[in-house]
Amino acid sequence: MSTHPLQRILYIEDEPDIQAVACLALETVGGFTVEVCGSGQEAQAKGVAFAPDLILLDVMMPEMDGPNTLKALRGIAELSTTPVIFMTAKVQANELADYRAMGALDVIAKPFDPMTLAQQIRTIWNNCHD
Amino acid sequence: MTDAAAIQARLQALCESYAAQLPATIREIRRQCEKLRDTPTTDDLKILYRLVHGLTGSGATFGYADLSAAARAMEHCLKDLQDRGSVPDAPYCDRIETYLQIIESASIKAHDSSRPNLSAEQRIQQSTDMENRLIYLVEDDPHQAQDLSLQIQHFGYEVRIFDVPEAMETAFQQQQPAAIVMDIMFPDGELAGARAVRELKSNCHEPPPVIFISSRDDLAARLAAVRACSDGYFTKPVDVTAMIDILDHLTAHRVAEAYRILIVDDDKVLADHYALTLSQAGMEVVTVNKPLEVMTHLQEFNPDLMLVDVYMPECDGLELAGVLRQQPDNDSLPIVFLSTEDDDALRMQAMRLGADDFLFKPILPDQLVASVRSRAQRARVLRAYMIHDSLTGLVNHSTTKDYLQREFVRACRQGTQMAYGMIDLDYFKTINDTFGHAAGDRVLKSLARMLQQRLRKSDVIGRIGGEEFAVVLTDTSAATALSVLDGICSSFSRIRHYYDGREFTVTFSCGIATRENGDNTAALYQAADQALYQAKHAGRNRVLLAAGAA
Numbered sequence: 001m002s003t004h005p006l007q008r009i010l011y012i013e014d015e016p017d018i019q020a021v022a023c024l025a026l027e028t029v030g031g032f033t034v035e036v037c038g039s040g041q042e043a044q045a046k047g048v049a050f051a052p053d054l055i056l057l058d059v060m061m062p063e064m065d066g067p068n069t070l071k072a073l074r075g076i077a078e079l080s081t082t083p084v085i086f087m088t089a090k091v092q093a094n095e096l097a098d099y100r101a102m103g104a105l106d107v108i109a110k111p112f113d114p115m116t117l118a119q120q121i122r123t124i125w126n127n128c129h130d
Numbered sequence: 131m132t133d134a135a136a137i138q139a140r141l142q143a144l145c146e147s148y149a150a151q152l153p154a155t156i157r158e159i160r161r162q163c164e165k166l167r168d169t170p171t172t173d174d175l176k177i178l179y180r181l182v183h184g185l186t187g188s189g190a191t192f193g194y195a196d197l198s199a200a201a202r203a204m205e206h207c208l209k210d211l212q213d214r215g216s217v218p219d220a221p222y223c224d225r226i227e228t229y230l231q232i233i234e235s236a237s238i239k240a241h242d243s244s245r246p247n248l249s250a251e252q253r254i255q256q257s258t259d260m261e262n263r264l265i266y267l268v269e270d271d272p273h274q275a276q277d278l279s280l281q282i283q284h285f286g287y288e289v290r291i292f293d294v295p296e297a298m299e300t301a302f303q304q305q306q307p308a309a310i311v312m313d314i315m316f317p318d319g320e321l322a323g324a325r326a327v328r329e330l331k332s333n334c335h336e337p338p339p340v341i342f343i344s345s346r347d348d349l350a351a352r353l354a355a356v357r358a359c360s361d362g363y364f365t366k367p368v369d370v371t372a373m374i375d376i377l378d379h380l381t382a383h384r385v386a387e388a389y390r391i392l393i394v395d396d397d398k399v400l401a402d403h404y405a406l407t408l409s410q411a412g413m414e415v416v417t418v419n420k421p422l423e424v425m426t427h428l429q430e431f432n433p434d435l436m437l438v439d440v441y442m443p444e445c446d447g448l449e450l451a452g453v454l455r456q457q458p459d460n461d462s463l464p465i466v467f468l469s470t471e472d473d474d475a476l477r478m479q480a481m482r483l484g485a486d487d488f489l490f491k492p493i494l495p496d497q498l499v500a501s502v503r504s505r506a507q508r509a510r511v512l513r514a515y516m517i518h519d520s521l522t523g524l525v526n527h528s529t530t531k532d533y534l535q536r537e538f539v540r541a542c543r544q545g546t547q548m549a550y551g552m553i554d555l556d557y558f559k560t561i562n563d564t565f566g567h568a569a570g571d572r573v574l575k576s577l578a579r580m581l582q583q584r585l586r587k588s589d590v591i592g593r594i595g596g597e598e599f600a601v602v603l604t605d606t607s608a609a610t611a612l613s614v615l616d617g618i619c620s621s622f623s624r625i626r627h628y629y630d631g632r633e634f635t636v637t638f639s640c641g642i643a644t645r646e647n648g649d650n651t652a653a654l655y656q657a658a659d660q661a662l663y664q665a666k667h668a669g670r671n672r673v674l675l676a677a678g679a680a
Binding site: 015017018020021024028029060062089110111112114115 | 137140141144148180183184186187188189190191192198202
């Protein structure tokens with residue numbers, strides 16, 4: 001895994017309301033560069049060109065849900081090792097283990113606090129790269 | 131670093147746009163629920179699940195924590211169905227309906243002054259500011275508990291249900307409710323509920339009020355309740371309206387509205403000095419330096435008391451009092467004079483013109499505050515008798531008209547929105563004829579209370595006739611007024627009224643007009659009345675907008 005600082009985040013979330021708050025939290029508060037995708041399909045199309053350091057992925061989406069999106073992205077060579085963090089409203093212990101088994105760094109619970117989301121992501125990132 | 135205030139402002143803007151589209155989202159969920167009830171399909175179930183899931187995730191982010199919690203409960207229920215690959219049957223639909231009602235009321239509650247807000251500090255601030263409306267309900271029969279909880283929530287309370295006293299005691303250590311509603315009988319003892327309360331009360335400095343509910347009406351049970359220092363006792367089935375009466379009474383610690391004082395003094399420095407003194411004492415003050423401008427302020431500010439300097443150019447204080455006393459609307463307004471001289475003749479003249487008090491400059495701050503406060507207080511008590519309807523406590527017809535006029539003028543001047551709603555109970559005469567006038571009075575009171583609970587404190591609610599009510603909603607669009615009153619209409623229709631062992635429900639019809647319906651209040655009144663008539667004609671139990679309302 002790379003040890004360079006976290007800068008580019010590919011963010012996949014279907015709810016426009018949440019997208020808006022998360023973008024504010026990540027770009028304005030956190031200073032990250034963010035590419036927002038409204039679906040897994042969109043992420044497949046845009047992912048390689050954006051070359052993200054991290055993928056932030058909503059679990060519950062219509063058509064292609066978070067885990068399936070992850071599988072699809074892992075099938076793309078350039079994105080096969082990019083770290084992933086899931087976001088979900090329902091974090092239960094057994095689900096957490098499932099997401100970890102899929103290769104997620106961690107899971108962030110919704111609703112998140114927009115003022116601390118960026119810091120939360122940085123902490124997860126740093127813990128995994130120490 | 132980016133400016134934190136700018137970020138907060140953008141978050142606030144996002145919150146506002148979320149709040150604006152929320153009623154439409156919830157209506158969509160209701161439509162989907164109804165579709166599912168009519169013809170249950172797994173596809174429609176899936177759509178409903180998606181919609182509700184969206185609320186779960188987004189609600190709390192935008193400050194609607196209750197909404198998220200309710201949506202999550204509903205989501206679990208739907209997920210369970212979906213996992214089993216089945217579609218909801220009638221009892222399941224009822225369960226979904228229960229959740230939906232809680233969601234609806236949680237979304238309307240946020241329309242109330244609790245603004246969504248986002249930073250952790252602000253959240254904490256808000257939770258301490260908010261009135262405690264949490265009720266712990268301890269009842270071992272889940273069906274009864276759910277049912278009673280829903281009825282209580284209709285009146286703006288939050289309810290947590292516990293099936294045994296021990297579970298409630300654990301929660302009690304974490305958070306104190308505004309009141310406890312406790313069943314007396316539990317599996318471990320005929321009077322286990324009373325025993326638990328006695329222990330709780332003896333271990334707690336300021337125990338919250340407790341109301342017992344019981345299927346027992348015997349002296350032993352009632353005595354046990356009294357010995358546990360209960361504040362109320364209701365036999366099942368519980369008369370919810372009566373219980374809310376007691377709950378409202380027990381949990382009311384409303385801060386009294388600040389006294390409004392209008393200061394008229396041509397000396398700006400002095401006027402500001404008095405204003406500062408009075409506002410430090412918690413009063414709301416408006417100062418006017420030109421006596422001829424008093425009339426506009428009287429209308430809009432609606433002061434409890436006017437403090438007037440005797441010597442002013444243009445028009446002196448005594449002349450001003452003379453003018454006001456010739457107008458019926460201002461006849462009861464207390465007028466207190468301020469003067470530099472101790473002149474008995476002047477004082478006599480002032481009294482003759484209707485002055486209530488005469489103070490001499492220079493006056494000590496404490497003395498000014500004390501004189502003004504006691505006058506304002508008495509004036510308010512007297513006025514309360516004059517302007518309120520004695521049965522419901524709402525403002526009466528003529529006062530409602532005054533408020534409407536005032537809000538209309540203000541909205542026109544500031545270019546803001548306002549809505550006027552007229553509400554009429556359906557088939558009220560039949561209720562009176564069937565159950566008697568005492569039952570009818572209770573229905574009137576319960577509607578009054580529901581309107582008070584569900585609308586904002588800044589909204590005006592009046593009883594303008596036998597079974598007619600009117601509401602003046604400030605800064606409110608037609609769409610918001612429709613959604614809020616629609617929610618109240620549907621909640622009210624679900625309230626079960628009890629009288630003399632009989633149970634019945636009552637509905638109302640409502641017509642709404644807005645500023646766009648005319649350039650005076652008479653036009654507004656007529657438009658609302660017309661919409662009300664159409665609502666009646668279209669089958670009652672509904673809320674309609676006047677044509678052209680916006």
